[in-house]
Amino acid sequence: MFDVTRYAIAAQSIIDAGRFLYGQGWSPATSSNYSARIDDEHIAVTVSGRHKGQLVAGDVMVVDLDGNAVQSNARSSAETRLHTVLYQTFPEVGAVLHTHSVKATVLSRLLPAGKPLTLQGYELQKAFSGIDTHEAELTVPVFDNTQDIAALAQQTGDWFRQHPDQPGYLIRGHGLYTWGRTMSDCLRHVEAFEFLFECELETMRVRR
C-alpha cells in the first residue's frame, strides 16, 4: 500500500512540471508523459492522452514497477514501461520525464541509424548530475520508434545498465527521455538537453 500523502506530493510535482514543459513548447498536442517515484514499489504517472499544460489531480495515477494500474481503472500512459524500467534499474531515480520537442524530434530523425548524438565542449554539460567538465563526452543513443513498448523497455534498460553515467536517450521522431534523483534535477536535465539540441541544430543551420 502506498502512502497517500507521498502520492499527492508526487502528483503535484508532475502537474507543475507539465505547466512548465508545455509552456516551453516541449509537450504539444497531448504528447509526452511524466512520472515520479512514490516509494520502492509505486510510481505516480500521467494518465494517457491528457493536455500536459493543464494537468489536474485526476490526471495522475499510480502504477507498480511492472506498469500495472494500482487502485484505478484509468489507462496509464502507453509508454509507462519506459518509465518503470528506469525506476527498476536505478533505485536512486525519483523522476522521469518524456518530452516531445521539435528539436528532439528533428535531431533524432537526422542522425543516421545506429549513430548516437555525441556532445562535447559545452560548459552546460555540467548541468547533468555527475558531469564536472566540458571536456567529457556525452553520448545520447537514438532508438527506433516502435509501438512495441515492452521491447523498447528491454532495449533501453540494457543500454543504460551498461552506460549508467549517460543522462538520457532519444526515440526517433518521438522525443527525449531523461531522469533524475528529484523532479527538480530532472527538469534541469530536460532544460540542458533542449539547450544542447538547439546548439547542435543552430550549428548545422549556419554550416550547411
Added chain:
Amino acid sequence: MFDVTRYAIAAQSIIDAGRFLYGQGWSPATSSNYSARIDDEHIAVTVSGRHKGQLVAGDVMVVDLDGNAVQSNARSSAETRLHTVLYQTFPEVGAVLHTHSVKATVLSRLLPAGKPLTLQGYELQKAFSGIDTHEAELTVPVFDNTQDIAALAQQTGDWFRQHPDQPGYLIRGHGLYTWGRTMSDCLRHVEAFEFLFECELETMRVRR
C-alpha cells in the same frame, strides 16, 4: 431558431481559442477566422477583421450552413463558406479553425503547384483523431489562394469527401484550415500541424 445558450457557449469557445492562437503567433494582424457548430443549421463564426487575441462577445455572429448572417447586420468572415462546407460535409465536425502562421504560409509557398505536403514517421501524427501509428502517411493538400471563395469551398469540399481521413489543408501564402469534433480536438490538431510544419522547415534548414 437557435438556442441562445448554445450560441453563447460556442462563442466563448471561439473567444478562448483566439486568445490561445494569437498568443502562439498563429493569428497575426487580424488574420484568421474561427467557427463552432451551434446545431444542425447554425454556426457561430468570427466577424470579419477583428483582432483575434482580443475577441469579445460582439465579435462572434451566427450564420446558416450557406454562410448567410442570422439575426445580424454584421459582416461575417470573408471565408465563411470555407467553414460551412465542412459542417455540411461532415456532420460530426463541431469546430473549424483557420490560422495564419509564418510556417504554414512559408511551407505552402515552397511546395510546387499540385504537390501536397506529405508527412510520415512522426509520432505526433497520432495527435490527429483516427491516426494510431507513426507509420501512416498524412497528406496535406495545398490549394491556390483566390478571392473567389465559392469556388475554393467547392474544391475543398470535393477533395475531403474523397479523403475524409485527412485532417486539414493549406492555402498557398494564406494558411491552414483544420477541424475537429470539439474545439478542444480542433486546437490539438492546430498544435500538431504547427509542430509538424516546424519539423519540416527545420529539416529543410539544416539539410543541403
Added chain:
Amino acid sequence: MFDVTRYAIAAQSIIDAGRFLYGQGWSPATSSNYSARIDDEHIAVTVSGRHKGQLVAGDVMVVDLDGNAVQSNARSSAETRLHTVLYQTFPEVGAVLHTHSVKATVLSRLLPAGKPLTLQGYELQKAFSGIDTHEAELTVPVFDNTQDIAALAQQTGDWFRQHPDQPGYLIRGHGLYTWGRTMSDCLRHVEAFEFLFECELETMRVRR
C-alpha cells in the same frame, strides 16, 4: 495650445504600444521610438533613451511639427523629425511607430544598395490599409542609416509623397518605420511587417 486630455490619451496609447512591442522583442535595449498625433500642430513622442517596455507618463513629451519640444526641457527622440515629416505629409496619419527588430535589421542589411524589399503573393498584405488582394505588390524602400536626421526626413518625405500607398520603410541596420490612421492600425501594420519579414527570411533560410 494643446488639449491636455488629448495629450494624456495619446501618451497612454504610446505607453501601451511600448509594452506590446517590447514584449514581442521588437524594441530591445532602449531602441525604437513612438508617436501619436494630438492635433494639427502637436505630436506626443517618446523621450530619448527610455526602456520602451516600461514607459511611464513622464516618458512621453509634446513636440510641434518641426520637432521642437513644447512646454518641456526633456530631449525628444533623436529621430523625431522622421515622425513629424509623416504627420506633415499625411494629415490623416494618427500614429507612427519605429521598431528595431532582428528581422528588420538583418533583412535591411541583406538587400543590395538601392534595391527595395518587394513582397507579393501573401494574403497578409491585406492587413495594410488600402490593400485588398494578395496579388498587389508591396514595395518597402531601404534608406541608408545616417546620423543626419534632417536629410533622412527630407528623403523619406519625398519618396512617400510619390508613393502614398506604400505602408512603410526600412533604415539599413536600424529598423522599420510605419504609420496608420490610429495606433491600433499602426500596431497591426507593424505586426504584418514583422510577419512578412520572417516569411522572407525563413524562405531564404531553406532555399539557401
Added chain:
Amino acid sequence: MFDVTRYAIAAQSIIDAGRFLYGQGWSPATSSNYSARIDDEHIAVTVSGRHKGQLVAGDVMVVDLDGNAVQSNARSSAETRLHTVLYQTFPEVGAVLHTHSVKATVLSRLLPAGKPLTLQGYELQKAFSGIDTHEAELTVPVFDNTQDIAALAQQTGDWFRQHPDQPGYLIRGHGLYTWGRTMSDCLRHVEAFEFLFECELETMRVRR
C-alpha cells in the same frame, strides 16, 4: 564591514535580473552568475548552482575583491574571480552579468581560435555606454573555456585594461560576460549583445 542595506539592495537587483534573464532563455539549467557592487571592497554575487529564475535572498552572498566569502559559509559561483577582476580594473563598474544563451554559445564555438567577433553597421551598437555611432567597430574577444578560473581572470583583466572601451567578451562554448555602471545599464548591454548575436547568426543562416 559592509552596509547591510546596500547589500540588500544589491541582492534584490540580482534577483530581479535573474527573473528577467531566465525568462529570456539566457540562463538555463542553473547556469550563469550575476554580481553587483556593494562598496569599494564588497561585491554581492550569486551562490553556486541556484536556479537563476527563482533566486531568493539566501541565493546571494558577499565576497571581497579577491573572491573570498565574507560572513558566510556558502560557496560562491565558481567563476567569482571573473567578476572581481572587473570591479578591480574598473572602479566605476557597478554590475557584472554572465549569461549562457544558445546564441552566445554557438557563435563562440564557430569563431576560429584567436579571432574575435567584430560588429559594425548596427544602430544598436549605440546601446553600449560610450558608443554613439553605428560606424564604430565593436570587438568581442573569445577566450577558450577552462576550469582554471584564476588564469582566465588574469587573461580577461589584461585584455580589457588594454581595451577599456570594449563592452564584453565570450568564453568558447560557455557564454557572455558584460558589465555596466548600474544593473540597468548592464541588462541593456546583455540585451544588445543577444540582439547582435542573433543578427549575426541569422545573416549566416541565409547566406551561402
